[in-house]
Amino acid sequence: MMHLFHICRDFSYNQLTGSFPSWATQNNLQLNLVANNFDLGSTNNGILPPGLNCLQKDTPCLRGSPEYYSFAVDCGSNRSIRGSDNTMYELDFTDLGSSSYYVTSETRWGVSNVGKYFQSPNDSKIIYSNEKIQNAVVSELLQTARMSPSSLRYFGLGLENGNYTVLLQFAELGYPDSPTWKSLGRRVFDIYIQGDLKEKDFDIRKMAGGKSFTAVYKSYTATVSKNFLEIHLFWAGKGTCCIPIQGYYGPLISALSITPNFTPTVRNGVPKRKSKVGAIAGISIGASVVGLAALFGIFMFIKKRRRLAQQQGELYNLVGRPDVFSNAELKLATNNYSSQNILGEGGYGPVYKGMLPDGRVIAVKQLSQSSHQGKNQFVTEVATISSVQHRNLVKLHGCCIDSNTPLLVYEYLENGSLDQALFRKNSLKLDWATRFEIILGIARGLTYLHEESSVRIVHRDIKASNVLLDTDLTPKISDFGLARLYDEKKTHVSTGIAGTFGYLAPEYAMRRHLTEKVDVYAFGVVALETVAGRSNTNNSIEESKIYLLEWAWDLYEKEQAQRIVDPRLEDFNKDEVLRVIHVALLCTQGSPNQRPPMSRVMAVLTGDAEVVEMVTKPSYITEWQYRDGNSTNSESTTSEFSRQKEIDPLTMSPTITGSSHDGR
Template structure:
C-alpha cells in the first residue's frame, strides 16, 4: 500500500496487481497504464457496471467464431511478471512465472485442419501459456450471474511416440464467493504470519489437476470447451489458472508445463440493463473533457476523419518499420509487392489456384497485371519454419542467379502477411513427375539433362557465386521443372552461407532424412559435401524412376542405395535403370550410377566437388572407381519394427503435397546412427510430426 518505492521504474519486470497502492499522475507514468484498475478494490469498475459480457482470444489475434462471438485479441508479449489492461478497460490479463530457457507466454499450433471436433479451428491455433499463475479479469461488468466458457486445446504435447508422455496439470479458480469475501475482510488484519494466505486469494476452485488431454480422451489437437457459472457482485470477474507443480516439465520440449488456455468468454445469465458500449478510457479523461466541451456535430465528424487518417498513417509506418528491420543488412533487396496486388493476382488466394503445401506454407498460382504467371508462397501463421527461414530464403535467392535456380520475382511483408513470389514452373516438381501420375515423358536423354542441370546449379552455389552457399535440403520435391523440363533448384529456406576461410560449420541438423550425409546427421558437421551426398541420392532416383525407399518392393530393393550397391558389386548396375524406359544409353547409365555411388560415400573426403561431378557427367574426365561399400550400409540392421514403421509411413504420407523437411532441434540433438540418417521413411514420419 502507499506510494511506489523510489526504485520502481518501467525497466523492471513488476507485477503489482492486487495491492492497495495510492496512484496518481506522478507515479502511474512509471509503469504500464491500467494498474489502477487492478488494485485490490478495482477502482475503475465500481458502480453500476458498463458491460454485460467479454470474450478474449488468448495468445492470438481477434477472431469471430461461427456463432458470431467476437473474441478480442490478446497477443501482447507477457514476461515473467507483467500485466495488461485493454484501452476500453473491459478486461485484463496478469501473468507470473518464469520458464527456464524461455520467456514467451504464448504458443502456436501447426495446422487448421487438425481440430476436427469444432467449427472454430482458428480459435485454437494459439494459446496463452504461463509458467505459474495466469489470471484474466472481466472489468466493469454489470452485477449478476454469468456463464463462463473456457476453451482449451493441447497444442504442445502431441499424441505421437514419446511426446505423449507429457502431462500438463493445473488448477482452475473462478471468482471469490460472497461468503468467502467476507471471510477475507475479517482475516485481512490478522494474516501477517499466516502460512495459508496464498490459498485465501485463489478464488473458488472449480477444477483441481485439470488435464486437457485427459478431457479430450487422450487426443491432442482436440477442442475442449468447459462451462462454469460465476456470480459478479463487485463489477468484476476473476478467472485464475494456477500450476501447482504437478505433471511433467520437459516433454516433448523444455518448459512444456503450466496452465494453457485458448479462449475465454463470459455471457450474462440475466437480462442486461447496461449499454455494453465502451466509454472513453479513464486514463484519458482530461483530453475527453476538453474535446466534449468544444465538440459540435461538425467537430465530431472532423475528429473521426483525423483519427482515421492517423490510424492509416501509423499502420503504414509500422509496416515500414517491420520491413526495414527485416531487410536490415541485406545486400540484394528484392522487389516488394503489395499484399493487395498479390491478393488480386491469386483471386484472393482461391483454393482452386493452390499448387501445393509444404512446411513453409501453401503455394498459389497467380497472374500479375503485366501478364507474368507467378507462384506465391505464403508463410503460414503456424509454420514450423517461421520468419528466420523466410528471410534466409529471400537473402539467399536474391543474391544468386543461375539458369538452374528458381527465379525470385520479389516478396511481400505487410504486417502479419509474408509472401514470396517466384516464377511459375508449369511442370511442377521432379518427384511429382517421377513418382506421381507420371504425365510427363521423361526419357533417358531428359533424365540425363535433369541430373546435369541439378549438378550445374549446385556447382554454382558452392563454387561460382559470390556467396558460399550450402542448400541443405536437396531432394526431388525441391527440384522444379519448367516448360522445357529444365531443372531449377528451389526452397532455400534452410540454406547456409559462410565464408571461404571456414572448412565447415557445426550446426543443428535440418533437412530431410534419406538425403542427409552421415557426418551432418551425426555430428552437425556441414560442408558442401552434404549437398553432394543428397545429389547422389537424387541421381539414383532419377535413374531408377523410384524413391529412395519403397517398402512395397521385395526386401533387397526396399532401400535404393543398398540395392544400387548390390547391383554394383555384382556388375549388374544396368538393372537399376527404370524398366519403363524403352531405350537408354548403357554407358551413360553406368557412368551416372558410378558418380552417384561416389557422391554417397560415408566420408566426405572421397566425394567429389560438384564442379567435378559436372565434368564427369559431361564425359570431360574419367569417373573415379568406387569399390568399398559405405559403412552406413555395412552396419545396417533390419528388423520387423523398422519394416513396420516404414510401411506405416508409406500408407499415411502423401508425397505429392507434403514437404517432409524437419529441424533436428525439434527432436533433440543430432546424435542419430548412420542407418537412421539414410532411412527416408523415418524422416518423413518425423517431418509429419508422427
C-alpha cells in the first residue's frame, strides 16, 4: 500500500504570479501561499483555499471599500474575552500547521504561521498556563498564547485608512520561574509593524524584569493606507531550543488589539440598513419631501463624519507621536482610570498615575473643564507647549483628544509636590541647601517662561502644589501651559479652608490684570513658605503668625527676619536666608511696578546683584491690620478696595469657597 506523506511548504512572500494552480489544493499538500500576486480574476474561485484572496500581496479583499476600524484577538484562546476598556477579544484557537494560515469568516483579520518545530511534541502551536499573570489588566487575556517556530503574522483586513494604535500583549508562559534548569530557557524574536522593525531581539521575560507569567505591553502607532495591516513576529535565530521542552523557542504572543486614532466613518462590520426612501416617496408628495429631507440629513451626517475623520487625521499628521495618545492607550496605562491610581484632584480635574507599555511612568490629567478652543487649536497649542522644555519645567509628553474630555500626559515625578514635602506629616527632610536650590530652580523656570522661551508664558497659578520634585529633588513647575489653553476668566484659585489660597496678586484678583508680575508675586509667597516650612495661612497657630506675609513683615521691621526660618532646620546659611526673605518681600509688593522681573530675582538670589535695601510694607497688609484693630466697626474701616470685590485684603483671594487644585 502506498502511503501519502503530508507535505508542508512555505511559498509566502515569493512574488508568485499567474493563475492559481489547481494542483495546490491536493489533500496531501499544506502550502502557505500568503502575500503573492496570483491573478485571481483568471482563476476559478471555487478552487481557492478559503481566505487566500484576502491575503494576496495587493490585498484585493475589501481594498477600497473598508468595513472595519478595529479588531482584537485573544491568541490561543477558545473563547472570546471582554477587555477592561470593553473591547471584545475574538478567539484564536485554530490549529495551524507548519505552513498554514486562516482568515475569519467576517474577513476582519487573519493569521499566518511558518516553520516546523524541531521534534516538538505534537508540533504544538498553542500553550497555556494555570498560573495567574502578574501586572495584567485582564489576566485571562494572557493565560494562553500562540507560538510559532519561525514566523507569525497577524493581518488586519478591510480597515479604514488612517493612524492606528497597535497594542501587543505578552507573558512568558513557556519558561517557569523555578530554581531548576527549566527556568534557563530564552526566547528572542523581532517585531515588525507594517514592515518596519519596532523591536530587535525582543525578550518577553527580560522586559518583565526577568520574570515569567508577568504581563508585558508594547504599543505602537501604525499607518493604514491600503486598508491592510500586518503585524510580524519573527524568530531572531537566538535563544534556546530545548528548554524546558523541545521546540519552545519561537515568537509568542498572548493578545493584540488595534484601535483607531481618528473618528471612524465605517460601521465596524455592522450591516447597513437598506434605504426605504423610494417606497416612502411613492406614497405621496408630502412623503417625498420627508424622504428627501431624510436623505439630505443622512448626506450631511456622512459628510460631517468624513470631515471630522479628515480633521482628526490632520491633527495626528500635524503633531504625531508621541504627542497624541489614544484613549485606549491611556485606559490601559491607568487601569481604566482606576480610583486607586489618582494622584490628586483639582480645579482642572483628576490626575492619574499610569505606565505606558514602553515602561514610562506618566501622570494623566483629565481636564474636567472644556477648553474654548476647537480640537485643532487645542492640539496645536499642546504641541507648542510641548516644545517649551527646561530642566525646571515638568515635561508635557502630549495629549489625548478621542476621549470624552481632553487629557494631558506629563512625566511622573517620584517625590510629589513641594507642599507635600514641606507641610505634611512624614514629609521629606529638606535641609537648607536643598531648599535654597529648590527656590533657585523655581526662579530659573519662571525666568525661562517669562524671558527666554520662544513662547512667552504667564503661569498664573504658581503655588507650592504646582512645584513637583524629581528623584534628585530638582524642582519642576507643572501646569505651566494650562493658562494658554483656558479662558482668562478662570483663575483656578483654591479658596477653601484647605489652606492653599494667598498666591493671587492684588491687580489680578481685583481687575483681572494679567502680566508676568502675577507669577513674581506668587513666587515670593512660595519662597517664604519654603524658608518657613509652612503654608501662607495656618489657622491652628497663634494669631500673630496665622498669615505668613504679615508675620514676616512684623519680623522684618523689627530686624528679626531670620526668626521665620523653619525650626526643623538645625543649620542654615544666614546670608542666603536673609537674601531669600528680602527678595520674597520685594516680589510681594502691592504694585506690580515695584516687583522685579524674574531675571533680576535670579541675579539677587545668586549674589550677582546687590540686595536693594528699600522695601515698603504693602498697603494691603496695613489695611488688614487696621481693619483687624477696629473689628467692632469693620464695615466703616474696610477699604473700598476690599469691599467692592469681596476680596480678603491680605490673601487677595475671593472669600467664597472654590475647588482645590492639586496642580499635577
